Amino acid sequence: MPDFGKLIDEAAIVESRLAAMQRVGKVDRKIGPHLDHLVMYSSKQEQFWGNANPSPANFTMYHSWRNLRLIFSKMRVRFAQAHVAHDNPLVVEQARMIFPRILTTIATLVSMESDPTQTNSDDVMNYVRELRSSARAVQMIDPRDNLKGVDKAKLITAFDELLKPMTTSD
Amino acid sequence: MRLFGYLKAHREIGLVTKTVEIEASHKLNSAVTQRLNPSLSNEIRSTVLNLCWDRMHELLGCLAMVDVTNKSRLAERLGDVVTMYGKLLGAARQTAGSKVRSHVKSRLTTVPPYLRGIASNIYARQFLVDRTQLRRLLGKSPSLNDQTILAEAACLTEVYNKIEATTMFLASTDLLFSPMLNEDGTVKSDIITVEIRQRFSVECDWPHRISQRLE
Numbered sequence: 001m002p003d004f005g006k007l008i009d010e011a012a013i014v015e016s017r018l019a020a021m022q023r024v025g026k027v028d029r030k031i032g033p034h035l036d037h038l039v040m041y042s043s044k045q046e047q048f049w050g051n052a053n054p055s056p057a058n059f060t061m062y063h064s065w066r067n068l069r070l071i072f073s074k075m076r077v078r079f080a081q082a083h084v085a086h087d088n089p090l091v092v093e094q095a096r097m098i099f100p101r102i103l104t105t106i107a108t109l110v111s112m113e114s115d116p117t118q119t120n121s122d123d124v125m126n127y128v129r130e131l132r133s134s135a136r137a138v139q140m141i142d143p144r145d146n147l148k149g150v151d152k153a154k155l156i157t158a159f160d161e162l163l164k165p166m167t168t169s170d
Numbered sequence: 171m172r173l174f175g176y177l178k179a180h181r182e183i184g185l186v187t188k189t190v191e192i193e194a195s196h197k198l199n200s201a202v203t204q205r206l207n208p209s210l211s212n213e214i215r216s217t218v219l220n221l222c223w224d225r226m227h228e229l230l231g232c233l234a235m236v237d238v239t240n241k242s243r244l245a246e247r248l249g250d251v252v253t254m255y256g257k258l259l260g261a262a263r264q265t266a267g268s269k270v271r272s273h274v275k276s277r278l279t280t281v282p283p284y285l286r287g288i289a290s291n292i293y294a295r296q297f298l299v300d301r302t303q304l305r306r307l308l309g310k311s312p313s314l315n316d317q318t319i320l321a322e323a324a325c326l327t328e329v330y331n332k333i334e335a336t337t338m339f340l341a342s343t344d345l346l347f348s349p350m351l352n353e354d355g356t357v358k359s360d361i362i363t364v365e366i367r368q369r370f371s372v373e374c375d376w377p378h379r380i381s382q383r384l385e
Contacts, residue, residue, distance in 0.1 A: 063216045066213075129223050132220065143224055
């Protein structure tokens with residue numbers, strides 16, 4: 001059983017550090033290890049649900065944790081490079097803009113972990129879609145990371161398959 | 171020009187509601203989870219879904235997000251939509267064998283006896299072809315979300331027409347809204363589409379046909 005308590009603790013620490021950074025208008029590098037923890041945790045959950053039996057509900061869990069991992073990874077990189085990239089204090093403001101959505105998504109995923117029913121899947125997918133969209137708007141997710149390490153040939157085959165029914169009319 | 175290309179160039183005319191956005195998202199989710207080969211990895215599915223979501227948000231970005239503020243009017247119009255589809259379903263059930271025969275019989279009265287054999291086949295076939303869109307209701311009813319989308323379009327039509335004469339188009343590839351087309355693009359069957367137009371002043375059509383009408 002994953003330590004959800006630790007996850008919530010780390011997310012709360014990040015949230016409070018972001019608030020403190022916003023007050024002083026400066027990046028605090030001590031946030032790094034906490035973001036590392038969130039990246040690691042999301043990655044573990046992503047792997048766990050990736051190996052689960054294929055089902056729409058399990059896919060929802062996998063897809064959600066994967067997007068969280070992509071967001072935390074990008075956030076981690078931006079905070080690490082903030083001093084050299086002159087991203088200070090914009091990175092703090094932008095991280096704060098999406099953090100409430102991150103917390104809502106995490107809370108929903110944690111409650112779903114015990115019972116990933118199809119009923120909740122659509123709602124969770126909507127939270128995650130809106131989170132991804134907000135993260136894109138403030139450069140807290142890199143769309144190119146979505147393609148990293150992915151087999152391009154298989155991706156093209158999947159798109160061909162997806163578009164096939166749309167080109168046939170009844 | 172494709173519809174979204176046109177709407178990008180004329181940003182003031184394209185509208186979207188939250189219900190449409192959520193419904194579009196559900197369609198993408200179910201396509202990725204149900205239509206793709208089960209042997210595909212979760213990573214590929216997730217990558218595909220993210221690419222689709224990103225594209226959807228880019229496209230929706232050229233539309234104005236609107237909300238129907240008068241919720242009681244929305245509820246009334248939704249009731250009207252549900253009633254309409256109920257009546258259409260009743261009409262669809264009337265397209266069974268005996269109705270076809272009585273329709274053909276009424277048309278054969280003016281046909282010379284030596285042509286009646288051929289004519290009855292043609293009339294029967296035409297009767298069914300004209301009602302193809304209607305008969306789809308026998309196999310599939312519109313979801314509550316679909317009906318809400320139509321009710322929202324009807325409400326927005328009323329709102330905009332109070333300001334100035336406005337034609338409201340509802341772009342959809344759903345055949346319970348838009349007409350069924352022949353391979354050459356002409357209309358094959360549009361009983362539901364016509365009924366929607368008459369009751370709600372909403373023009374449901376395929377995206378490419380709407381863009382042709384707008385250009």
